[in-house]
Amino acid sequence: MANIREIARLAGVSVSTVSRVLNNHPYVTPDKREAVLKTIRELDYSPNINAVHLSRGKTNMVGVVLPTINHPYFSELLEGIAEEAMKHNIQLVLFQTGYHQEKEFEALEQLRGHLIDGVIFASRAIPFDSILKYKDAGPIVLCEDSDQDEFPAISIKHVAAFNLGLDYLMSKGHERIAICLGRLEGTNSQKRQKAYEEKMKMIGQNVHGDWILGKCLMIQDGKSVVDRFLQMKEKPTAFLVGNDQVAAGIITETIKQGLAVPENVAVLSFDNHPISEIMGITTIDIPTKQLGTYAFHAFIKRSDDSKYAKKVALPFKLIVRNSI
Amino acid sequence: MANIREIARLAGVSVSTVSRVLNNHPYVTPDKREAVLKTIRELDYSPNINAVHLSRGKTNMVGVVLPTINHPYFSELLEGIAEEAMKHNIQLVLFQTGYHQEKEFEALEQLRGHLIDGVIFASRAIPFDSILKYKDAGPIVLCEDSDQDEFPAISIKHVAAFNLGLDYLMSKGHERIAICLGRLEGTNSQKRQKAYEEKMKMIGQNVHGDWILGKCLMIQDGKSVVDRFLQMKEKPTAFLVGNDQVAAGIITETIKQGLAVPENVAVLSFDNHPISEIMGITTIDIPTKQLGTYAFHAFIKRSDDSKYAKKVALPFKLIVRNSI
DNA sequence: TTGTACGCGTTATCAG
DNA sequence: CTGATAACGCGTACAA
Numbered sequence: 001m002a003n004i005r006e007i008a009r010l011a012g013v014s015v016s017t018v019s020r021v022l023n024n025h026p027y028v029t030p031d032k033r034e035a036v037l038k039t040i041r042e043l044d045y046s047p048n049i050n051a052v053h054l055s056r057g058k059t060n061m062v063g064v065v066l067p068t069i070n071h072p073y074f075s076e077l078l079e080g081i082a083e084e085a086m087k088h089n090i091q092l093v094l095f096q097t098g099y100h101q102e103k104e105f106e107a108l109e110q111l112r113g114h115l116i117d118g119v120i121f122a123s124r125a126i127p128f129d130s131i132l133k134y135k136d137a138g139p140i141v142l143c144e145d146s147d148q149d150e151f152p153a154i155s156i157k158h159v160a161a162f163n164l165g166l167d168y169l170m171s172k173g174h175e176r177i178a179i180c181l182g183r184l185e186g187t188n189s190q191k192r193q194k195a196y197e198e199k200m201k202m203i204g205q206n207v208h209g210d211w212i213l214g215k216c217l218m219i220q221d222g223k224s225v226v227d228r229f230l231q232m233k234e235k236p237t238a239f240l241v242g243n244d245q246v247a248a249g250i251i252t253e254t255i256k257q258g259l260a261v262p263e264n265v266a267v268l269s270f271d272n273h274p275i276s277e278i279m280g281i282t283t284i285d286i287p288t289k290q291l292g293t294y295a296f297h298a299f300i301k302r303s304d305d306s307k308y309a310k311k312v313a314l315p316f317k318l319i320v321r322n323s324i
Numbered sequence: 325m326a327n328i329r330e331i332a333r334l335a336g337v338s339v340s341t342v343s344r345v346l347n348n349h350p351y352v353t354p355d356k357r358e359a360v361l362k363t364i365r366e367l368d369y370s371p372n373i374n375a376v377h378l379s380r381g382k383t384n385m386v387g388v389v390l391p392t393i394n395h396p397y398f399s400e401l402l403e404g405i406a407e408e409a410m411k412h413n414i415q416l417v418l419f420q421t422g423y424h425q426e427k428e429f430e431a432l433e434q435l436r437g438h439l440i441d442g443v444i445f446a447s448r449a450i451p452f453d454s455i456l457k458y459k460d461a462g463p464i465v466l467c468e469d470s471d472q473d474e475f476p477a478i479s480i481k482h483v484a485a486f487n488l489g490l491d492y493l494m495s496k497g498h499e500r501i502a503i504c505l506g507r508l509e510g511t512n513s514q515k516r517q518k519a520y521e522e523k524m525k526m527i528g529q530n531v532h533g534d535w536i537l538g539k540c541l542m543i544q545d546g547k548s549v550v551d552r553f554l555q556m557k558e559k560p561t562a563f564l565v566g567n568d569q570v571a572a573g574i575i576t577e578t579i580k581q582g583l584a585v586p587e588n589v590a591v592l593s594f595d596n597h598p599i600s601e602i603m604g605i606t607t608i609d610i611p612t613k614q615l616g617t618y619a620f621h622a623f624i625k626r627s628d629d630s631k632y633a634k635k636v637a638l639p640f641k642l643i644v645r646n647s648i
Numbered sequence: 649t650t651g652t653a654c655g656c657g658t659t660a661t662c663a664g
Numbered sequence: 665c666t667g668a669t670a671a672c673g674c675g676t677a678c679a680a
Binding site for chain 2: 658
Binding site: 003 | 672673
């Protein structure tokens with residue numbers, strides 16, 4: 001109800017002085033500052049954020065679009081973004097989409113309406129062209145390996161990393177390889193699946209349909225992988241697994257079933273999360289958190305000069321442990 | 325970049341006319357309207373929402389505070405709220421708290437800052453006194469059976485319903501009753517637990533610690549209930565279950581184990597969700613969706629006249645089917 | 649160090 | 665039906 005003018009009047013100062021106190025500006029004598037703070041307390045005043053945003057011309061908030069935070073990859077990515085955002089005093093507005101397109105558009109519309117200063121796409125379901133229409137609305141950052149030149153894009157070459165994994169398994173003598181992916185219908189999964197099939201064809205290895213396992217996201221999914229493994233007539237000798245969590249689940253359940261890793265089945269996964277170190281899982285390090293850091297930096301840069309558009313591909317690295 | 329003045333200039337009209345077009349006001353000649361729409365399209369203009377909010381003095385958005393939407397009770401409550409909000413053309417801003425207090429305060433702070441017009445607490449973790457401090461910030465609605473008089477409170481007498489359940493089971497000859505609750509540490513669970521213990525003491529029934537089962541939220545939790553049931557040395561003859569989903573899980577798993585419902589174990593649950601009808605589960609109808617409807621109405625009323633503060637307790641009702 | 653006055657982008661009131 | 669113009673609440677040159 002009360003506004004900055006009211007405070008100024010009661011404190012016997014001008015609105016600018018109140019504003020200065022509110023924003024911790026220097027050049028306010030201690031007694032005036034105290035007087036202002038006192039009446040602010042008395043009236044239980046707090047600024048109208050809309051007015052602040054309007055006057056400042058920005059909101060210091062950026063939207064982050066992701067399907068879910070309940071997944072090790074996205075939660076770590078988000079952590080990277082959040083850490084940087086904190087340093088720059090910028091609030092994050094989460095758009096958990098569950099891969100629903102309307103939710104992604106909601107973020108873009110809020111950008112257009114100046115409710116947020118920018119949007120970082122951790123992942124997306126809407127086509128590139130749709131995003132392109134919002135190019136002038138404000139900074140947009142993509143976390144993907146795209147070949148466009150309109151938006152900054154930070155990425156990890158997931159498919160190349162996947163191929164490295166396959167190569168390493170093969171170098172260790174494995175030819176009967178099964179793979180565990182997340183959403184099979186996702187673009188990334190599709191590409192990996194294709195890479196897998198090509199590589200298997202190269203070495204003349206017959207690919208069994210049941211060697212491509214989907215819905216492998218969390219640690220508990222590892223159990224069902226092993227269940228399915230035990231049912232297979234033709235058994236693979238190795239698993240290439242989308243993330244460490246699932247690999248940990250697989251290994252735990254395998255051992256529970258009286259089998260041994262890597263003797264009965266080898267496991268190679270991705271991420272190099274703490275759990276892989278604890279369990280001695282051979283993995284390919286993916287700097288997911290750093291991806292978030294870079295994505296946020298790209299937003300900051302893009303906020304400054306609008307011509308900025310840069311593509312960054314972060315490196316991955318094989319970490320050899322004992323699961324192969 | 326472009327603003328309403330720019331549009332007005334290019335379309336050869338005044339800003340008021342542009343505003344009228346934007347807000348679908350009548351009294352604009354078709355040709356002027358068309359001219360405005362044309363330049364809006366050409367400049368890819370969209371209004372600055374901050375300015376709109378500031379000028380209107382409200383945002384037409386209300387915050388909904390809940391621990392998670394991934395739970396049948398809350399998702400149905402939310403549905404009730406959302407349906408009404410839609411009718412009144414009001415946007416919902418979700419605060420998924422996971423019962424973290426800071427998240428709840430975030431909603432209240434946004435209310436203070438005029439970023440939202442009101443807050444509906446579907447459930448809360450912060451103490452009442454904390455909320456009281458925000459009384460003047462705007463309409464706040466509680467979905468709970470509280471004995472205060474400051475805020476409108478819509479509720480279902482969960483404990484009374486729970487007692488009804490116990491009474492009904494006892495009327496059917498059951499004395500060895502186990503209960504399945506959600507978060508055991510929650511206020512509601514605590515109250516139910518107390519009611520349960522009192523009732524059991526009344527009939528001189530010894531209460532076994534393992535007859536009070538927690539973490540029963542989703543259908544899959546029903547399986548672990550049955551697992552635990554099978555391990556019990558002293559077995560109950562009936563389950564009073566917090567929601568239909570879990571009951572469905574229990575019944576399904578019970579049958580899978582070669583036992584029969586209600587012969588080997590009776591089940592009574594809450595909610596009267598569709599699954600209970602399909603599976604013939606005796607349940608106590610809880611008008612959760614209606615709770616949401618009423619909660620939203622309370623917000624609307626409270627928006628009009630600020631003196632309004634009302635307590636509503638919605639009725640529950642036993643629905644007899646075949647699980648007892 | 650302080651205050652005045654203007655701008656931010658929109659809506660609403662009120663003459664015409 | 666249309667157009668000035670005053671709010672809305674705040675930040676900030678600029679002048680003092």
